[in-house]
Every structure is written in structure tokens, then in C-alpha cells.
Amino acid sequence: MPRIRQVRAYVVRGGGADYHDQGAGHWIDDHIATPMARYPQYRGSRQAFGINVLGTLVVQVEADDGTVGFGVTTGGEPGAWIVERHLARFVEGQPVTDIERMWDQMFLASVHYGRKGLVLNAISGVDLALWDLLGRVREEPVYQLLGGAVRDELVFYATGPRPDLARQLGFIGGKLPLRHGPAEGSDGLRANLAALGAMREKVGDDFWLMWDCWMALDVDYATRLAHAADDVGLRWLEEPLLPDDYWAHAELRRRLPARMLLTAGEHEATRWGFRLLLEHGVDIIQPDVGWCGGITELLRISALADAHGKAVVPHGSSVYSYHFVLSRPNSPFAEFLMMHPDATEVVPMMSPLLADEPVPRDGRLTVPDRPGFGVELNPDVSLVRPFSREDPRAPATTG
Ligand SMILES: C[C@H](O)[C@H](O)CC(=O)C(=O)O
Numbered sequence: 211m212p213r214i215r216q217v218r219a220y221v222v223r224g225g226g227a228d229y230h231d232q233g234a235g236h237w238i239d240d241h242i243a244t245p246m247a248r249y250p251q252y253r254g255s256r257q258a259f260g261i262n263v264l265g266t267l268v269v270q271v272e273a274d275d276g277t278v279g280f281g282v283t284t285g286g287e288p289g290a291w292i293v294e295r296h297l298a299r300f301v302e303g304q305p306v307t308d309i310e311r312m313w314d315q316m317f318l319a320s321v322h323y324g325r326k327g328l329v330l331n332a333i334s335g336v337d338l339a340l341w342d343l344l345g346r347v348r349e350e351p352v353y354q355l356l357g358g359a360v361r362d363e364l365v366f367y368a369t370g371p372r373p374d375l376a377r378q379l380g381f382i383g384g385k386l387p388l389r390h391g392p393a394e395g396s397d398g399l400r401a402n403l404a405a406l407g408a409m410r411e412k413v414g415d416d417f418w419l420m421w422d423c424w425m426a427l428d429v430d431y432a433t434r435l436a437h438a439a440d441d442v443g444l445r446w447l448e449e450p451l452l453p454d455d456y457w458a459h460a461e462l463r464r465r466l467p468a469r470m471l472l473t474a475g476e477h478e479a480t481r482w483g484f485r486l487l488l489e490h491g492v493d494i495i496q497p498d499v500g501w502c503g504g505i506t507e508l509l510r511i512s513a514l515a516d517a518h519g520k521a522v523v524p525h526g527s528s529v530y531s532y533h534f535v536l537s538r539p540n541s542p543f544a545e546f547l548m549m550h551p552d553a554t555e556v557v558p559m560m561s562p563l564l565a566d567e568p569v570p571r572d573g574r575l576t577v578p579d580r581p582g583f584g585v586e587l588n589p590d591v592s593l594v595r596p597f598s599r600e601d602p603r604a605p606a607t608t609g
């Protein structure tokens with residue numbers, strides 16, 4: 211079995227895994243509710259407070275037979291530093307099969323400064339690269355390494371400002387970005403409800419509509435919003451609260467209309483974080499495979515959710531989510547983030563980073579049967595390796 215010869219970490223700007231890193235005028239940077247919206251100067255644009263400050267991190271792992279696997283996540287230069295200067299030592303020299311041990315060592319060795327956020331993004335990036343490499347070495351798609359497909363194709367809901375077009379494009383539902391948070395008062399609340407009502411008029415009664423609240427609300431505002439939105443048939447309220455306030459999630463679940471689902475988890479990580487969300491009443495968990503700990507940790511999170519009778523619908527993440535969802539009975543559908551600047555067309559979610567990135571047609575996708583995650587890096591995208599260990603100034607790694 212080949213062993214891993216080298217780990218390399220690269221940074222890319224503009225789209226890719228850091229999907230908030232878009233040019234001017236993109237819907238994803240329009241007036242969208244966030245926790246920072248209590249400060250008026252940060253309301254109109256999320257880039258104004260640095261939502262895209264990290265950029266994309268690409269991790270490559272090269273085996274001694276020359277096979278190269280890669281994974282992508284959000285992490286930029288700080289993520290690249292963690293991979294090259296710390297995590298690489300637990301991967302280089304190891305057999306390509308030993309992903310569990312490598313994951314365990316990366317997590318335990320960084321737990322004194324990690325546990326969530328950037329460090330888990332970096333671990334996820336390495337983990338995705340390792341699964342990609344193993345698939346390429348074995349000449350099998352990752353979903354087969356995970357136990358095989360439990361469904362023939364994936365069905366999707368779409369995230370973006372045009373659920374009316376998403377319906378025409380064959381998606382099963384549309385998730386709108388919530389625009390106004392508590393600091394914008396009752397005018398903002400009314401504007402939110404008017405936008406939802408207008409969208410319901412356009413899509414008709416039998417199409418799912420959801421709201422993505424990107425951690426912007428408090429329990430009282432979310433309760434008022436949800437009860438008013440219940441009349442319009444809002445299917446779920448996503449990530450209304452700060453992720454660390456698990457107790458507020460439990461309180462909100464008690465206050466929400468019975469038929470409305472509470473969903474959360476894209477900014478949560480590891481089995482321990484998701485255990486808290488599951489035990490505090492979240493109905494659907496939404497781990498991001500590039501942020502929660504990678505495929506290795508997502509398998510554990512998913513088993514835990516299953517034991518709680520809960521579904522896992524991963525956040526974004528393109529092919530990394532698709533291979534997972536295809537192989538899990540408790541992941542009945544997937545998310546597609548509409549990354550066209552006006553959300554009027556289906557374009558690859560990680561554009562322009564990946565070559566051969568599959569996209570849904572008529573809201574459905576048959577996952578290609580290619581080895582690994584089945585995608586390549588677009589050769590036209592320039593990769594920068596800021597902390598190359600061939601750099602003579604770099605401290606030597608140990609172990
Ligand atoms: C639209 C949301 O604010 C965010 O940019 C994406 C997201 O949270 C999701 O796809 O879910």
C-alpha cells in the first residue's frame with residue numbers, strides 16, 4: 211500500500227470553497243442579516259466586516275506512487291500555516307489507508323488551540339484530501355468507500371434569492387437569505403415577512419420555502435418571525451441563533467410552531483458539538499463537510515444524528531457533500547447554493563476552482579462514478595503555497 215510522501219497547502223482567492231469571496235454585486239453580499247448587523251456600517255455588505263477574509267485553502271496529499279489527492283475548504287493563509295507547520299507531520303510517511311489514526315492525531319495534537327473553527331477547517335481539508343487519495347489509489351469513488359450508494363440520484367433544494375426560478379429549475383424547495391435582523395426593528399420584521407409572502411405568491415403553496423438567518427436573531431425575534439411566517443408555510447428556520455448558545459436553541463424549539471423545523475449546524479464542528487445541538491432540539495443538522503472535521507468526523511456525527519432519529523442535510527460543499535449524502539439513509543436530500551451572481555442560472559458551486567464539478571439538472575444529480583471525489587483542480591486557477599517547507603526559513607517538522 212502506498213505511503214504519503216508529501217502534504218502541500220495552497221491559498222486561492224475568488225470563489226472556490228470560500229463562496230463568500232465573490233466580486234461586487236453578487237447576491238451573497240447584498241443586505242443579509244448577520245450578528246454584525248447590530249452595527250449599521252456592517253449591514254449592507256458582509257464583506258464589509260470581512261466574511262471573505264480567509265479565502266480558499268487547497269490541501270494536496272501526494273503518495274509515494276505519485277498519486278495525488280486533494281481537498282478544499284475555507285482557511286486561506288492561516289489554514290495553510292496550520293496544515294504545513296503542524297498537521298503535515300501526522301500524515302507524511304503514513305499508509306494512505308490509515309485515515310482514522312491520522313485524524314485522531316491531528317485532532318488530539320491541536321486540541322489545546324483548536325476544537326472548532328479554523329483548525330477544524332484545516333483538519334477537514336486534510337481529511338478530504340486523504341479520502342480523495344484513497345479513492346484514487348483504489349480506483350473507486352468515495353461514496354463506494356463509505357459503503358456504497360443508498361439511492362440512485364440526489365435531489366436538491368436551492369439556496370438563494372430566487373426560489374421562484376429554483377422551482378422552474380426543478381429544485382424541491384428554495385431557501386431565502388433573511389435580510390433584516392432585530393436591530394432593524396419592526397420595519398425590518400415587516401420587510402422580511404413581505405418578501406416571504408411575495409415569494410409564496412410566486413412559487414405557489416406546494417413548494418418548500420425556508421429562511422437562512424445566518425446566526426442573526428435572538429429567541430424573541432425568531433419566535434415572532436416564525437409565528438408570522440407559519441401562516442405562509444415556512445418549512446424551516448435555519449441557524450437563527452449564535453451557534454454556542456445551545457440553551458437558546460432548546461428554548462426556541464419550545465416556542466416555534468409545531469410544524470416548523472429548526473435547523474442548524476453549518477458553523478458547528480465535531481461529534482461533541484453536534485451532540486449538543488441534537489440534545490437541544492435541533493430538528494435537522496447541517497454540518498459543512500469542509501468545516502465539521504471532514505468525511506471521517508461527519509460519519510460519526512451522522513451516526514449520532516441517526517440514533518436521535520434526526521436527518522443530516524450537509525451545508526453546501528458540492529462533491530464533498532454529494533458523496534456523503536449518496537451513501538447515508540438519513541440524508542434524504544442535499545443543498546445546492548446558487549452561486550450565479552443573480553441566482554438566475556445553475557453554475558458550479560465552487561466555480562472556478564474545480565474542473566468537472568457536477569451540477570444538478572432538473573434539480574437532480576447522478577453522482578459521477580469517477581475515483582475519489584471525481585473532480586480535478588482547474589489548471590487555470592493559480593495556487594499559491596505560502597508556507598512551503600522547502601522554504602529555508604521554515605522551522606523543521608518533528609516526528
Ligand atoms: C445565504 C446564507 O447567508 C449563507 O451565505 C449560506 C448559507 O448559510 C447556506 O447555504 O446555508
Ligand SMILES: [Mg+2]
Pocket residue numbers: 422423424448449476525
Ligand atoms: Mg445556512
